[in-house]
Amino acid sequence: MSKYMLIMRQTDETNAAFESSGVSFEEVIAMMGRFNQSMIDAGVLLQAEGLDDAKNGVVVDYSTETPTVTDGPYGETKELFGGFWVLDVPTIEDAVEWAKRAPLAGPGMKAEIRRIPSIDEFPQDNEWIRKEREWRETTGQL
Amino acid sequence: MARDHRPAVSDQAQRAVEAVWRIESARVVGALARYTGDLALAEDVAQEALAEALVAWRDQVPANPVGWLLTTARRRAIDTFRRRSALDERYVALAHGLAEGEATSGGDAPPSGSDVLWDPDAIGDDVLALMFTACHPALSREAQIALTLRVVGGLTSEEIARAFLVPVPTVQARITRAKKTLAVARAGFGVPDAAERPERLAAVRHVVYVIFTEGSSATSGDDWIRHDLAREAVRLARVLTRLVPDLYTSLPRGSGPSNAGGSHEIAETYGLLALLELTAARFPARVDEAGRPVLLEHQDRRRWDRQAIRRGRAALARAVADGRGLGAYGLQAAIAEQHAVAASVAETDWDRIVLLYEALGRLAPSPVVELNKAVAVAMAFGPAAGLALVDRIDGLPAAYHPLPVVRGELLARLGRTAEARAAFLEAARLCGNAAERAVLEGKAAGLA
Structure with a gap:
């Protein structure tokens, strides 16, 4: 088994389409709830978080000599992150199949799927990897 | 990899x-089995649908893969029944089922939709019924395991064969035979009656446990495949x-008094999960860089998976919260927890582990439990106390090499070098694994 992260990605366009769709917050919770429950019932969901509205977020841009701090929304940046799930499944294809079942829709709405490498895959004699391992150990995140 | 001759797209x-x-598969086979009342038939037609899907989905998985699989499998089921004699009682049963909603459905036209079979509220029941039927007492343990992995886990015969290091035809024969056995035993399909349920649930838990131990006992060669088995x-x-809690909260009428055992069943199911999670947490530390097994006392505990712990x-807290006392899995999980929370062997609460083994020995007496208890006693009260227990153990197979290993360790700690050496050599003679034998011979040589 490996861990995969399903990252919810949307754009301003997705959000606008959603706002004009008339879908209520309760309906969103119910749809997400059913999807999450199906993964819990299948024994594959390890973690899930949704992010607060991008307009309450801040972007730090490093393309200038000193980083530029911009309040959300992100100006010309179109890609927004909405939240993520962490799944415990044998292959990326399983993660893709779960992603297809997510109640996500609308123009520009996407889910990106990335494997989460284990810390065991990094050089274990590296000082910083050792420190990170210690932190993971003491905080139960190994 | 034997994939070289396939274009990449097809492989993907x-x-x-x-993955689909x-x-x-559990939901598909479960729904079909509920519909036909026949797990063997359900599995056959589901496999036929899967084979068709491999061809038909070459370019694109359909938007509703479950619906596609169910519709296709259902058509195959109807074809099968049509080929059989009208006197076949299962045909009669199906015809009866059809009369309720699908009486006019022809063999050529697809059924009006998979939703006839598809009852979202029944999914949990179907999967549970699948587990109960796959672990039916008329089946051998091997058959139960193969059938569970096949119909509940959705593993192919090839995957099961690789996991158990047996040839593919052996697995196929096991599954075929299992299905025939279910048929002659008139096993039916469903959740057993309340009276039968504790025993049947125990069988289901045991099969899951055996699948785990099969997967976790691998230490070399194809071990990653077998780790997947443990993870499954x-x-x-x-x-x-x-699913198990639902059995005791949403039961149909007339099941009142029998719910009394429910909290124990739920607790013991959580106990099993706790045991497996806590044991799997140690996997990353179980072999060294050369692939040799590392005993618990020598494991680098920093490599344990803290999230799994x-x-x-x-899960163990959930089992304990029930308040009726832990079962055999819960107690083993509690022992594993003591190791999981200890920073080292020396800092382990061995007194508590001894008590837990005593409770386990009463609940599920076995010489292996006694041997483990003796090790804990030696850690808590010294090697002499442990050895006294080891020498009283009765009922282990003569070739069970862990016994002389433990004797050797305890004798060595007591300074009885010659006896310790003899014990290690005996253990090496009985041991089937070459790597482990070398370690034991090394121990004996170190005492010379």
Whole structure:
């Protein structure tokens, strides 16, 4: 088994389409709830978080000599992150199949799927990897 | 990899179909079995649908893969029944089922939709019924395991064969025979009666446990494949903890008094999950860089999976919260928890482990439990106390080499070098694993 992260990605366009769709917050919770429950019932969901509205977020841009701090929304940046799930499944294809079942829709709405490498895959004699391992150990995140 | 002759696209398509199958097969076979009342037939037609999907989905997985699989499998079921004699009682049963909603459905026209079979509220019941039927007492343990992995886990015969290091035809024969046995035993399909349920649930838990130990005992060669087997067992245990409580909260009328055992069943199911999570947490530390097994006392505890430990402890807390006392899995999980929370062998609460083994020995007496208890006693009260227990153990097979290993360790700690050396040599003689034998011979040589 490996861990995969399903990252919810949307754009301003997705959000606008959603706002004009008339879908209520309760309906969103119910749809997400059913999807999450199906993964819990299948024994594959390890973690899930949704992010607060991008307009309450801040972007730090490093393309200038000193980083530029911009309040959300992100100006010309179109890609927004909405939240993520962490799944415990044998292959990326399983993660893709779960992603297809997510109640996500609308123009520009996407889910990106990335494997989460284990810390065991990094050089274990590296000082910083050792420190990170210690932190993971003491905080139960190994 | 024997994939060289396939174009990459097709290979990817096949992996996508397999992923769909792993996610959906239990629900598909469960719904078909509920519909036909016949797990063997359901499995046959589901496999036929899967074979068709591998061809038909080459370019694209359909939007509703479950519906596609169900509709296709159902058509195959109807074809099968049509080929059989009208006197076949299962045909009569199906015809009866059809009369309720699908009486006019022709063999050529697809059924009006998979929704006839598809009852979202029944999914949990179907999967649970699948587990109960696959672990039916008329089946041998091997057959139960193969059938569970096949119909609940969605594993192919090839995957099961690789996991158990047996030839593919052996697995296929086991599954065929299992299905025939279910038929002659008139096993039917469904959740057993309340009276039968404790025993049947115990069988289901045991099969999940055996799948886990099969997977976790691998230490070399194809071990990553077998780790997947252990992980599948953990997943099945998670699924069970989701489904078993429903058995006792949403039962149909007339099941009142029999619910009394429910909290114990729920607790013991959580106990099983806790045991598997806590044991799997140690996997990363179980072999060294050269692939040799590392004993618990020498494991680098920093490599243990803390997230798995947290999940295991949460499951154990759920089992304990029930307040009726832990069962055999819960007690083993509690022992594993003591190791999981200890920073080292020396800092382990061995007194508590001794008590837990005593409770386990009363609940599920076995010489292996006694041997483990003796080790804990030696850690808590010294090697002499442990050795006294070891020498009283009765009923182990003569070739069980862990016994002389433990004797050797305890004798060595007592300074009885010659006896310790003899014990290690005896253990080496009995041991089937070359790597382990070398370690034992090394220990004996070190005492010379």
